[in-house]
Amino acid sequence: MQGYLTIEQVHMDFNTPNGGTFKALDNVNLALEKGDFVSLIGHSGCGKSTVLNIVAGLLTATQGTVLLDGKEVNEPGPERAVVFQNHSLLPWLTTYQNVELAVKQVFKRSMGKKEMDEWIKHNLHLVHMDHAMDKRPGEISGGMKQRVGIARALAMRPKVLLMDEPFGALDALTRAHLQDSVMEIQADLNNTVIMITHDVDEAVLLSDRIVMMTNGPAATIGEILEIDLPRPRNRLELADDSQYNHYRAEVLRFLHERHAKPDAA
Amino acid sequence: MAARVMNLFESIGFSWLVSIMKLFTLQNPKEQVENLIRTLGVPLFAFAVFLGAWHIGASQIETSLGKVPGPAQVWEQAGALWDEHKAEREKEAAFYERQHERNALKLEKNPNAEVRIRDYTGKPTYFDQIVTSLQTVFAGFLLASLIAIPLGIVCGLSQIMYTAMNPIIQLFKPVSPLAWLPIVTLVVSALYTSDDPLFAKSFVNSAITVTLCCLWPTLINTIVGVSSIDNDLVNVSKVLRLPWHTKIVKIVLPSALPMIFTGLRLSLGVGWMVLIAAEMLAQNPGLGKFVWDEFQNGSSQSLGRIMVAVITIGFIGFILDRLMLSLQKSFAWDKDAIVR
Numbered sequence: 001m002q003g004y005l006t007i008e009q010v011h012m013d014f015n016t017p018n019g020g021t022f023k024a025l026d027n028v029n030l031a032l033e034k035g036d037f038v039s040l041i042g043h044s045g046c047g048k049s050t051v052l053n054i055v056a057g058l059l060t061a062t063q064g065t066v067l068l069d070g071k072e073v074n075e076p077g078p079e080r081a082v083v084f085q086n087h088s089l090l091p092w093l094t095t096y097q098n099v100e101l102a103v104k105q106v107f108k109r110s111m112g113k114k115e116m117d118e119w120i121k122h123n124l125h126l127v128h129m130d131h132a133m134d135k136r137p138g139e140i141s142g143g144m145k146q147r148v149g150i151a152r153a154l155a156m157r158p159k160v161l162l163m164d165e166p167f168g169a170l171d172a173l174t175r176a177h178l179q180d181s182v183m184e185i186q187a188d189l190n191n192t193v194i195m196i197t198h199d200v201d202e203a204v205l206l207s208d209r210i211v212m213m214t215n216g217p218a219a220t221i222g223e224i225l226e227i228d229l230p231r232p233r234n235r236l237e238l239a240d241d242s243q244y245n246h247y248r249a250e251v252l253r254f255l256h257e258r259h260a261k262p263d264a265a
Numbered sequence: 266m267a268a269r270v271m272n273l274f275e276s277i278g279f280s281w282l283v284s285i286m287k288l289f290t291l292q293n294p295k296e297q298v299e300n301l302i303r304t305l306g307v308p309l310f311a312f313a314v315f316l317g318a319w320h321i322g323a324s325q326i327e328t329s330l331g332k333v334p335g336p337a338q339v340w341e342q343a344g345a346l347w348d349e350h351k352a353e354r355e356k357e358a359a360f361y362e363r364q365h366e367r368n369a370l371k372l373e374k375n376p377n378a379e380v381r382i383r384d385y386t387g388k389p390t391y392f393d394q395i396v397t398s399l400q401t402v403f404a405g406f407l408l409a410s411l412i413a414i415p416l417g418i419v420c421g422l423s424q425i426m427y428t429a430m431n432p433i434i435q436l437f438k439p440v441s442p443l444a445w446l447p448i449v450t451l452v453v454s455a456l457y458t459s460d461d462p463l464f465a466k467s468f469v470n471s472a473i474t475v476t477l478c479c480l481w482p483t484l485i486n487t488i489v490g491v492s493s494i495d496n497d498l499v500n501v502s503k504v505l506r507l508p509w510h511t512k513i514v515k516i517v518l519p520s521a522l523p524m525i526f527t528g529l530r531l532s533l534g535v536g537w538m539v540l541i542a543a544e545m546l547a548q549n550p551g552l553g554k555f556v557w558d559e560f561q562n563g564s565s566q567s568l569g570r571i572m573v574a575v576i577t578i579g580f581i582g583f584i585l586d587r588l589m590l591s592l593q594k595s596f597a598w599d600k601d602a603i604v605r
Contacts, residue, residue: 058500076503088497092519092598101515105505138599156505 003031004192005055005160010064012050024050026218028064030211032160035190039203041251042213042222048196051213052162055194056082069159078106081158085165087145089137095148096133099123099155106156123155124148126185143174147181154185163195167202176235179205187232200255204247205233212254225250273591281305334569339576342569350390357385391555395577398551401468402540402585405475406533413480413532414525417487418517427488438481442539445477446470446547467549471540474547478539482531490524491517519598526593533589537582552578 012025024047032038040048053059055066057076066073068080089098099120107116124130127147137145146166153161166182167175179202186193186206197203203210207227214222227247229238238244267286274282281304288297316336323333334342361382368380389397420427453469464472494517502512518525544553556574559567 056504058503076500077506078504080504082500082504084497084500086497088495088501090498090501090516090519093515101507102505105507105511136598 004034004036004069005032005194006030006067007051007055008065008067010051010054010061010066012047012054012059013062023218024216025054025061026220028220030221032192032194034192037186037191037193037195037206037208039207039210040194040196040213041198041200041203041210041255042219043215043255044198046213046216047219048213049164052082052164052194052196055160056080056162058082078102078156079159081153081156081161083146083149083153083161083163083166085168087137087142087149089145089148089152091137094134094136095124095129095140095151096120098137098148099152102152103155120155123151126154126188127151127181141174143170143178146170146178150178150182150185154189154191159192161191161193163193165196165198168198175199175202180235182206183231183233200248200251201235203251204229204244205235205238210247210251212251223254225254328568330563330568331565334572338569339572342566343573345566346391346570346573350392353387353390357387360385360387389550391573394550394552394555395581397468398540398544398553399581401471401544401549401551402475402533402536404468405472405540406479406536408472409476409479409532409536410483410529412476413483413528414487417484417525417528418491418513418521420484421488421491421521422517427492434481434484437477438485440477442474442478442543443546445474446543449473449477450547465550467547470547471543471549471551474543475536475540479532479536482535483525483528486524486528486531487521490521490528493524494520522596522598523593526589526596530586530589530593533585534582537578537585541578 007028007030010025010028011023013021013023016022028051030038030051040051042048050059054061055068055073057073057080060074073080089095090101093101100116103111103116103120107119111119121130121133124133127150129144129147129151132140132144132148137148140148146169150163150166153163167178170178183206185191195203195206204227210225210227211221212223212225213219225247229241229244229247267290271283271286274280274286281301284297284301284304288294288301320335320337323335326333364382368382371378371380416430420430450470453466453473457466457469498516498520502516507515540551541553541556543549544551545557546553548554548557552574556571559570559574
């Protein structure tokens with residue numbers, strides 16, 4: 001398998017407290033080209049987050065490898081930036097300082113002070129958060145926190161952006177706003193992105209491909225759906241689009257019929 | 266300005282002062298008066314009841330040194346201690362004055378004469394003892410904090426260090442200061458030998474005893490604070506590949522700060538309690554020695570003076586705790602967190 005980011009024959013076993021092993025992932029294979037926006041979708045507990053954490057380097061696969069740009073992934077690092085589900089901003093730093101922490105760490109050799117300052121502000125501007133640079137996370141809303149989390153990840157200028165249910169904790173309207181922002185940024189920067197989601201509409205709207213995972217234990221990739229919709233995409237126009245609704249139905253059918261188990265939540 | 270002062274009072278628990286200030290500036294007077302009754306009137310009433318009970322109770326008990334002193338006698342003794350302090354200070358000033366006059370005379374006769382100023386060696390007054398005690402407790406507390414916080418961070422971050430240290434902590438944590446004292450005294454006199462010591466031996470003894478007892482609350486609370494850092498924040502530091510010192514300064518310390526301060530407050534409280542006992546037993550200068558001396562003295566005023574000391578100790582302990590609380594509040598990043 002060739003690609004910019006490849007996940008090859010990844011297996012993951014966890015040790016259970018009573019001495020056994022729990023097989024979470026069974027032979028996961030996936031390849032991404034540069035600039036691909038891929039969504040992972042599946043039922044709760046199917047191991048989507050495990051895949052993401054292995055790519056991030058926060059977990060080590062029991063078998064198999066992850067290759068990014070020809071190099072093996074074996075520890076976490078800023079070239080694989082993560083947007084965490086609950087933002088994970090440091091609550092004692094302002095939004096500016098949160099991004100600054102990442103920028104200082106990643107570009108401490110290659111950027112001057114002024115350049116860093118501009119880069120931090122540029123990224124906060126990308127997510128429309130320049131008005132709240134001096135606010136602490138406790139003083140801004142959940143959607144704003146998530147925006148800053150995205151700015152922090154983008155500011156690392158990552159090779160791959162990993163998003164772990166980035167909008168899962170937000171209300172529907174805020175989520176729609178953030179999805180639009182992500183599409184806007186993606187049109188600009190053309191990042192390579194893996195996003196975990198529960199939301200079928202979100203997956204179809206944002207992705208180039210949707211990777212549908214079977215239920216765990218021993219989860220693997222069930223089906224991959226190419227989303228061939230022209231960009232820029234507009235949620236209102238797409239609502240009546242037959243192609244869009246066809247993709248939506250495909251994903252729903254997979255989730256509810258082909259790989260749904262009666263005991264799955 | 267006024268708002269800042271009010272915030273300060275609020276933060277150290279004197280919200281009644283805020284009410285008085287607001288009353289003077291005529292902000293909603295009726296509410297302020299009600300607030301004043303609630304925050305100041307109720308505690309004052311309770312205190313008056315306590316004084317009454319003390320007065321009646323004390324007069325019933327006859328000891329070998331006379332009746333147990335009531336509030337009035339204690340107040341009288343507090344005044345007497347203050348007078349003695351003033352008298353002692355005057356004596357000291359006069360002593361130096363006489364020396365200076367004598368030296369001036371000497372120099373007048375012979376400009377090359379060698380002149381010396383002898384130190385005053387009168388006995389320390391009650392207020393000198395308070396100052397000594399405070400210095401000792403802060404020295405011991407500071408030393409303990411300098412050991413406990415870094416050690417706590419290491420133990421909180423490393424499971425191996427925690428497993429190694431935990432039995433030792435559990436073993437020494439419950440030991441009373443009185444058990445440490447003889448060992449500390451002997452070790453200090455064996456190791457701390459200098460012709461011109463920077464600190465008095467008795468001071469070192471008491472301070473180290475305080476250190477040994479107030480290490481533990483800070484240590485344990487720091488460990489708990491550090492080891493309970495949000496896992497997501499740890500992941501952030503992993504993804505960023507933060508070097509260890511940046512990780513500690515930017516992530517570990519701020520997130521453990523509330524717990525560290527809880528530990529420090531407990532430690533200072535323990536240290537203050539321990540110090541009095543240590544001074545009493547080891548005859549080191551300070552409030553504890555004052556209490557013991559008065560007990561041995563056995564005059565009709567002794568019990569009253571000891572009661573003055575008891576109240577002073579309690580009051581200083583209270584002030585120390587408030588001091589730590591306001592420090593904690595000024596360091597807290599989450600200004601909305603409720604700290605008591």
